[in-house]
Amino acid sequence: MIKSSAKLKINKLELIGRDKNYIVEFHNGLNIIYGDSDTGKSSILNLVNYLLGSKNVYMYEELEVHGTDALLEVLLNDEVFTIKRNIHNANDFIEVYPSNIEDMENTFPLQLGPDYKKAGSDGFFSDFLLESLNIPLVEVKQAPTKPDSKTIRVSFRDIFKFCYLNQDDVGNKDILDRKNFVVFTKNKETFKFIHNLLDTQILQMEKELGEKRRKRSEILEEYNIVTSFLRDTRFDTEDSINHTLQQTNLELNFIESEISKINATLLSDTNKFENLRQDIFLLEKQINESHTEKAIKETQLEQNIRLKKEYKKDIDKLEASIEVKEIIPDTEEEIDLSCPVCDGSIVIDLKDNPIIQYEPEILKNEIKKLKLRINDIDGLIIEQRNAIYLIEDNLIRWKRQLGEYKNTLDMNTKEIISPYLAQRDELTSKRAALHETKQRVLYFQKIRTKLNKLNQSAETIVEQIAELGEKLEELKKDTPELEKVINDISDILSEYLNTIPIRNAHGISINKNSFLPIVRKKDYYNLTSGGLRTIVSVGYFISLLIYGAKNNSYLPTLLMIDTIGKYLGTNNIASSTSKDIADDEELKDPKKYGNLYKYLINLSETLSETYQIIVVDNQLPSDLENQLTQYVVKHFSVDGVGDSKGFIDNAE
Incomplete structure (x- = not known):
């Protein structure tokens, strides 16, 4: 049917x-x-x-x-x-x-x-x-x-x-x-x-048959070229390729298993130094936190020193104002003074100069307040400097201690893990080589697969040619x-x-x-x-x-x-x-x-x-x-x- x-x-x-x-x-x-x-x-x-x-x-x-x-x-x-x-x-x-x-x-x-x-x-x-x-x-x-x-x-x-x-x-x-x-x-x-x-279907089918025969010839020619190349290069047979691939996979699985065993052994043998590792971790954490704290203290110290300088500038200005007030007469009229530098004339309008109009006592009280603030800042500066000195001393001590811990850990673990590391490196190198071999074999397998497909395609076209021929005969006899x-x-x-x-x-x-x-x-x-x-x-x-x-x-x-x-x-x-x-x-x-x-x-x-x-x-x-x-x-x-x-x- x-x-x-x-x-x-x-x-x-x-x-x-x-x-x-x-x-x-x-x-x-x-x-x-x-x-x-x-x-x-x-x-x-x-x-x-x-x-x-x-x-x-x-x-x-x-x-x-x-x-x-x-x-x-x-x-x-x-x-x-x-x-x-x-x-x-x-x-x-x-x-x-x-x-x-x-x-x-x-x-x-x-x-x-x-x-x-x-x-x-x-x-x-x-x-x-x-x-x-x-x-x-x-x-x-x-x-x-x-x-x-x-x-x-x-x-x-x-x-x-x-x-x-x-x-x-x-x-x-x-x-x-x-x-x-x-x-x-x-x-x-x-x-x-x-x-x-279609009226033209017989002619087109005959044309298609010709194309099928031409394509079959092309496939057979390509097949012969590929097989000739494989023979000349002594290319492995399909069975040999499959056997090599199977063996490579077995070796890879074995090496992966051995590497896993070494990693597990390393982890097990070095567990005895876990307390030392924990001490190193805590010291490193403490050192990092101290560096952060020191940076904060230094920033605060710098800010307080800068503030102290600003207060001193303000005091100098206020004291200068008091001196000027003592020199200038108590009058609201304009006064004419000679410049002590160039002997020129200086005209001062006392109405438009509010600083000179301040009372000296008010300015002196403001100076006292600023000096009290400077004293407080001096106390903070001393406190912050001492804290920085203490942190620096601790850092020196902790870093020395950290170095001792690390040396102890390195010396002990080196004796344990060195043989394993050498063995693992050797296995890793073999694994890389096997992976390269596998990729090459897979490529060869693809070529063999393509060759088989060419052969199948040729057989399929032969069947299609026969089938089209039968249909063509049927069309000619009984369209x-x-x-x-x-x-x-x-x-x-x-x-x-x-x-x-x-x-x-x-x-x-x-x-x-x-x-x-x-x-x-x-x-x-x-x-x-x-x-x-x-x-x-x-x-x-x-x-x-x-x-x-x-x-x-x-x-x-x-x-x-x-x-x-x-x-x-x-x-x-x-x-x-x-x-x-x-x-x-x-x-x-x-x-x-x-x-x-x-x-x-x-x-x-x-x-x-x-x-x-x-x-x-x-x-x-x-x-x-x-x-x-x-x-x-x-x-x-x-x-x-x-x-x-x-x-x-x-x-x-």
């Missing part, structure tokens, strides 16, 4: 955080993520989509604060890869490691351009995904009805639009960018390509007709809608021009009920998945649906997110919601070997919770009922 060559499976999503990593693991078949609103459910699918080449990721606050990079471990046609991408800069090159997440460091990554604007050293990310999934690199006409129309390449993102029904598109009238003429035209051409309906593809998808959609069931499930088909559903002979975008559009949009994507499983197509084996219960009556009417549920559709009935999940369970059991369906929802049908438990990969609840309170479970 399983015929798709584009086998895509998600193994694990890991968000690298500043404080911790956030991990979601997936399995074959149905995967369910559900829980309260605003807990990061949709961000998981959003990150998966981003790691598969989307231009951006929805950066809500918790993700922006806590996250740095994201990893996605995927199986591309049964070959494991880990995709790494910076979530804060979508323009950075995408790294792809040919290994699982745990073994990333043992391999050299590919560096790929996130879009077709700038290639990485290993090309474009879209081309890598297409080639890994054995999907031909083709171009489609921008205006299919014009013979001279320009062409544009089909990217992985164009194809993946039919694999991811995000929460904005569930039940949306303008699904698959219907109102954007240019984009919608390309979507229709991509639909044709996925189902081998699928649009009518048959449309009818087959319509039958699957009709069976699904009758299983739910919807009322008046008739007139169900796929529009031959838009490739969108028709229900009750109405185009999808003319359906007025949001609940009905939800049921139909989900069914349409499921129908494409089922058709791809039964027929040769290029649709990847992954389907992601976000908020599947949108616009539906779930477990109770109040819980519905809809204001658009029409009574005549009877979509308030929780049984229809349950039937949708039952359909997914049956589909999962039918396609679980290779296909993968990831569903996000706010809750589960109450009568199916026990049955659905085995499919739940994450359950978020703000009150702690689920696995955690949210995807970023340590956010404030």
Whole structure:
């Protein structure tokens, strides 16, 4: 039954955080993520989509604060890869490691351009995904009805639009960018390509076969060059490298153990000198505190000496004023005096000179007060000097004592620890050499791993060439007709809608021009009920998945649906997110919601070997919770009922 060559499976999503990593693991078949609103459910699918080449990721606050990079471990046609991408800069090159997440460091990554604007050293990310999934690199006409129309390449993102029904598109009238003429035209051409309906597909497949053969030759040439180099340099075999790495790790573990033992012995043997160490610690503390105290005393002494000088200056000024008063006559008139220096005339206006007008007794009393203050300061100065002298004497004594203690400790501990230190230094030197050896061996291991990957890539391309050759022969013999593809998808959609069931499930088909559903002979975008559009949009994507499983197509084996219960009556009417549920559709009935999940369970059991369906929802049908438990990969609840309170479970 399983015929798709584009086998895509998600193994694990890991968000690298500043404080911790956030991990979601997936399995074959149905995967369910559900829980309260605003807990990061949709961000998981959003990150998966981003790691598969989307231009951006929805950066809500918790993700922006806590996250740095994201990893996605995927199986591309049964070959494991880990995709790494910076979530804060979508323009950075995408790294792809040919290994699982745990073994990333043992391999050299590919560096790929996130879009077709700038290639990485290993090309474009879209081309890598297409080639890994054995999907031909083709171009489609921008205006299919014009013979001279320009062409544009089909990217992985164009194809993946039919694999991811995000929460904005569930039940949306303008699904698959219907109102954007240019984009919608390309979507229709991509639909044709996925189902081998392009007029030029045979020519393009022949071109792709030629490219595959050319690439196989390049890989074999590179493989031969590398193996020749390894032979010429007598490079160790893979078994020899693994043996050396194993032995190096054993020696490193032994040396680490011996160093730990020496450190423990040193600590034990020197414990007897703990009292001496304590005395040294107390003396050093006392010396430091005394230095601080001395500095404070010296500052205070300097301030008091400065203050004493200021008081003496004030006394000199006051005494000079008294002398002047005694010389100058007691009169209010101007007086004319001769200068004792130059014999010149000095005119003094006694009315404008307040100092001279002071009474001598008042000035003398002020002088007495200042002299008393000077006496007090002299006492403080003497006291502070004596305190400084005492501190200095203590410091000399304590420093001498400290030196004796340290000499005693050094002499005793030297005899004990010297042999151990020499032994530890020798082991430390060996450890450094072993680490260097390990890094060199790991590098050799990466080269051997790359060689193995080249060999695997060559084998994979051989298989792809054979598979493309078979498809090409089938296309030449029996090219699928649009009518048959449309009818087959319509039958699957009709069976699904009758299983739910919807009322008046008739007139169900796929529009031959838009490739969108028709229900009750109405185009999808003319359906007025949001609940009905939800049921139909989900069914349409499921129908494409089922058709791809039964027929040769290029649709990847992954389907992601976000908020599947949108616009539906779930477990109770109040819980519905809809204001658009029409009574005549009877979509308030929780049984229809349950039937949708039952359909997914049956589909999962039918396609679980290779296909993968990831569903996000706010809750589960109450009568199916026990049955659905085995499919739940994450359950978020703000009150702690689920696995955690949210995807970023340590956010404030």
